[in-house]
Amino acid sequence: MSLSIHSTVKLNSGFDMPLLGLGTFRAEGKETVNAVREALAVGYRHLDTAMMYRNEKEVGRAIHENGIDRADLFVTTKLARDGQGYRETWRAVEASLENLGLDYLDLYLIHWPVESLMHETWKAMREIAQKGLSRSVGVSNFTIRLLEELKTESDFIPAVNQVEFHPFIFQEELLGYCRKAGIQLEAYSPLTRGRRLDDPRLVEIAEKYNKTTAQILLRWNLEHGVVTIPKSVTPSRIRENAALYDFSLDQEDMAVLNDMDENLRFIHPDWAPPEWGS
Template sequence: MKHIADVTILNNGIAMPRFGLGTYKAEGEEVASAVATALELGYRSIDTAAVYGNEEEVGRSIAASGIKRDSLFVTTKVWNSDQGYDETLRAFETSSKKLGLDVIDLYLIHWPGTDKYKATWRALERLYAEGRVRAIGVSNFQIHHLEELRKDSETVPAVNQVELHPRFIQKELHDYCASRQIQIEAWAPLMKGRLQDNELLQGIAGKHGKTVSQVILRWGLQNGIVIIPKSVTASRIKENSEIFDFELSAEELAAISGLDASERIGSDPDKLLF
């Protein structure tokens, strides 16, 4: 993991960048500029979702970048209100049109919600079989959701995108996914800035001449996690990408993991029903 373009190979053989840009709650010119800045800096993975309301802007920035399509990795997600077999197929067409992309690299079920996710998964399998998506996966799925999915499908999700940061490492889920070759991807890897004053992280950052954010992101990478920090600030987008010129020791990695307190800042997937 020495370069921003480093990839992990998903369980279907597709290469996915280990590092990318998240675009949650970024809209209009703000997100268009952020994506353009990221691509100029060497980012090659962009994560969006139907509910973010920014797929058109993301698509326009990708098109304007002039970067070859096969050098980019674009993820989007089907929202809760669009779950179900036919509903998901329609939602995908809408996302594809907004992004201006015939093929999406990774399409995720945004939340498990209710048992509708099984019908949604069948729709994703169809899109995958038809070549409209290169990989399919889930987001915010717990072990029992993945086990339920396994009962009715032979297709193992390529990715599970979940809340994950030093205060919420989800070790049991991470281990489960690793044993089944499901790549864990972290949203809110920086805990939305809430770890900046942590003394342990500040000490490790000072030792390496890095920022707390850079140390956290490096911790994620060295734990085999795909990370997609969100920012719309050019300087922060650049800072987040400068994590490939140092390594944390085994002791530092363990100390950071020791900050775990099962402290979730987002919704609990078992309580978000629709």
């Protein structure tokens, strides 16, 4: 598969989404500004933030300082869990746009499902897309059951579902479902939040390709056609996480990685969907 840092996927909205983006969860203040600045210099054009991360202003500041053409950027932010419902969703998107200093988002996601408000929230999300406040809208942390539930009251399909995705939680069924439904899967915590980077199976594959285990994990996302958003505030790692295009994983190594699934989640808050288990 011939890919580059400029590679994109076409969303069901008709817009293109870069396969690689910079995550910003737990990036604070000046370090967020510096990380975004570094990422843009390296060639990232896709940034992932959220109202809940409290760093939209810093992401916006770095974008504006850089002076990059808005049309060349892909900016995602997310609707917080405690701000859902029809009116609240409208208020929240306006606040996020103001924080970021942007006229429109590229992608607006429901950060976590709130089932009791899901249909009215989705109605607002659809209108937000129709009015062009966000070019595409989607969901995050949605299971197949919730995606099916969404369809019972709306024929408007999310463009993206952002979920935890790495070999230790290879959500193959969800990936297949989303592919069939025309929903782009996006991987969060693709580096296992740094917790499993020394797994011996990963180390062995990394040595074979002369790459780091982080790069193997990210390339595994790309080989699956999954958008990936590694977070780092460390300049050398921001560069490392974008050096993914001078190798590809062979079938044998993909099979080893696919077999590592243990349904292991590093993000599992109290409010997670019940089918995640405890």
